[in-house]
Amino acid sequence: MAKGFVAITVERCKGCGFCVEFCPTHVLALSSAFNSKGYHAPHVVAGEKCSGCDLCGMYCPDFAIFGARYAR
Template identity: 50%
Template sequence: MAKVIGAVVVDAEVCKGCNLCVVSCPTQTLGLNRDVNSKGYHYSYMENPESCIGCSNCSSVCPDSCITVYRLKVE
């Protein structure tokens, strides 16, 4: 069975750290960074990059459209 692996890229400067993507992630991939961006927000990042399946849940609920999602099928 083909396995799906994914990755997300968060635009850290646009992210406002609202946490909605973190709770919407079914695989606990995302988390809020301890660092802050130039506006002082704890931006979202891939805490567990190996668990991402590229489901796009995070990008659907993101109010600031700062998440780009990539998905790849591997045999």
């Protein structure tokens, strides 16, 4: 069971890749799919590793992703 989760607003993403690169547990990868503006948004490839640290949220210049820990 993952400690946390990330939520992605795909349509807001501009595909910079900051979240993918700097996720400490490598939860994300850029999707091959396009959003409606033609950008490749990230998707979750290893959700079980997510610690909910929200570093992706701090990096994301487009406010398109954030992470949080599950309430226990």
